[in-house]
Amino acid sequence: MGSEQADRAVLFYESRSFNYDDSWHDDFTKRFAAEINIQPGQHVLDLACGTGLLTFLEADAVGPSGHVTGVDVTPGMLRVAEFKKRKEPEKYANVDFYQGDILKLQEIEALKGKQFDIITASSALVLFPDPKAAIELWAEFLKPGGTFAVDSTHPRNLVPGMVLERVARRLDLSVPYNREWSQNESSLKGVLESAGLKVDKVITVENQSGYGKRQYEVGQWDDFFVENVIVKDVARTFANNDIRRKAQGLYKEEWERLAVNGQVEEVDSVFLGVARKPADGSRYVPxxxxxxxxxxxxxxxxxxxxxxxxxxxxxxxxxxxxxxxxxxxxxxxxxxxxxxxxxxxxxxxxxxxxxxxxxxxxxxxxxxxxxxxxxxxxxxxxxxxxxxxxxxxxxxxxxxxxxxxxxxxxxxxxxxxxxxxxxxxxxxxxxx
Missing domain, CATH: 3.90.1590.10 (glutathione-dependent formaldehyde- activating enzyme (gfa))
Structure with a gap:
């Protein structure tokens, strides 16, 4: 994730900062944290920490003898996280937040020379064009024997956005997420292993947002095109009218390719993986x-x-x-x-x-x-x-x-x- 991708992420998330906690993320981070064996006294690095939903859960788990560091690139998200910390300064004296691009962790002075017992990245891996390279970089900050936890999306999760990603790729345009590689549990397992980590488990988390599965009519493509391209295109990816016209035709084509018996199915699931760095600090080879x-x-x-x-x-x-x-x-x-x-x-x-x-x-x-x-x-x-x-x-x-x-x-x-x-x-x- 270079600076251009980081800028797009800021555009994408800045406007969501103050109501982010009111979404499904609050419940999901609790389920995410429950899959990690966090112990008192451990040091945790929470990447793309956002408003600190997962960060503070981890801080509760490590207790006063441990420490949690949160890093995020979006100023608005971090302002919310810092506000929460100020509300309970004694309880969360073991938490620090830093603004920065999480693919440039070496540029954050406070992280230089440090390694952590646990590194987490919740609802973040889809932001990076090369997930293997991202995990390899993060693993440099993981202690030998340390734990890494991350999730990736089901291919039918948030279908309208996934279709928009395909359209952008066909038009050679950049979008602030990259989900095409994540097809199933094995996809995530393969990325973790290729980055040199030994996988403890990969599970499917059902009902991430609470709606399970839902069906859309094939003719609804235009409603979702308007919502995603006209209303929600905060990065102005499709601002050019000529590009927008081309995108409209491609969106219809990609949407219809997903239809079976006139309906497009959306599946509210993600894959969650927990892996470890080998105890000798080497790369794991499957x-x-x-x-x-x-x-x-x-x-x-x-x-x-x-x-x-x-x-x-x-x-x-x-x-x-x-x-x-x-x-x-x-x-x-x-x-x-x-x-x-x-x-x-x-x-x-x-x-x-x-x-x-x-x-x-x-x-x-x-x-x-x-x-x-x-x-x-x-x-x-x-x-x-x-x-x-x-x-x-x-x-x-x-x-x-x-x-x-x-x-x-x-x-x-x-x-x-x-x-x-x-x-x-x-x-x-x-x-x-």
């Missing part, structure tokens, strides 16, 4: 980064076998007619691994079948089992989930990420209400 076999798989008769040295990605359920026909079912579930991590050890009965311009399918002629799809334009293979040998699997099974090609779904199939993304098509995979 076992899947080595060449150790993570899982094996194959067909029913054993004529096709494979091994993978990589954890599989999140699961995609495909309801296209091709998947339905080759499986004899209503869909096929796939997980994905990089080609260089996948080795076929037995192929005596393996044959290929091309049903689209996107990929070739592998199946077994001995028992008829569908095995995989190899995508022509990507160095990735989709493995049919049923071909995995679960007794060889090391690590956590992936979550369901999305349901695709629902426009071709067989009428007897009911799509589970699992919170995963739903798509009537899938642009990268044009099935015949």
């Amino acid at each position: 076992s899947s980064s080595s060449k150790e076999t993570v899982f094996e798989g194959g067909c029913r008769c054993g004529g096709v076998r494979y091994t993978s040295t990589q954890q599989p990605s999140q699961v995609t359920f495909c309801y296209c007619r091709a998947c339905s026909r080759v499986s004899g079912s209503g869909y096929l579930p796939f997980c994905h691994v990089d080609d260089d991590a996948l080795t076929f050890t037995h192929t005596s009965t393996m044959k290929t079948l091309v049903l689209s311009k996107a990929a070739e399918r592998f199946f077994c002629t001995g028992c008829g089992a569908p095995i995989a799809m190899k995508y022509f334009d990507q160095e990735v293979t989709g493995l049919v989930l049923g071909s995995l040998d679960l007794d060889t699997f090391k690590g956590a099974m992936p979550n369901v990420e999305q349901h695709i090609f629902l426009r071709e779904k067989a009428p007897w199939v009911t799509v589970p209400d699992d919170g995963a993304k739903r798509m009537e098509a899938f642009e990268e995979m044009e099935i015949k």
